Amino acid sequence: MPEQITPPEALAKAVQIAGGQAPFGRVVGVTQGAVWQRLKAHKPAAAGWVLRAEEATGISRHALRPDIYPVEQVAAPTDLEPLR
Template sequence: MNTNYPALEKAIKIAGAQTKLSKAIGSSQQNISYWLRTGKVAPDKVILIEKATGVSRYELRPDIYPSEESKQAA
């Protein structure tokens, strides 16, 4: 994999493959592939990916879940 979405790539690597991640979160492999292309995980799947892989919601969707540092700076 070589996309512009390192957080999702990290989650896929931890899960073992796109298909394994998709099964862990109740989605399809096609959705995982789409998210890699678009650079955005569906909002309703972010927490599930975090629970399944340990990749933080802040890494996966910083537009929805800003880091603590970002919140304090605002």
């Protein structure tokens, strides 16, 4: 089972992969200060940052904001006949 990280941890990892706060800010279209504020407050990525961050860093939208992009759970079929 893959290790679960919190959304703020996912943001910090994305910033690291991007090469720091300023490069990450350029990727998502905000200032370095806006990135710093999110990191300092231990908040997840802003909703508007998620898709660009995912594309640039490979950190999944599901990890960055699971409240907006939940992982879909596929339910097992219920109409199967019992095995004999």
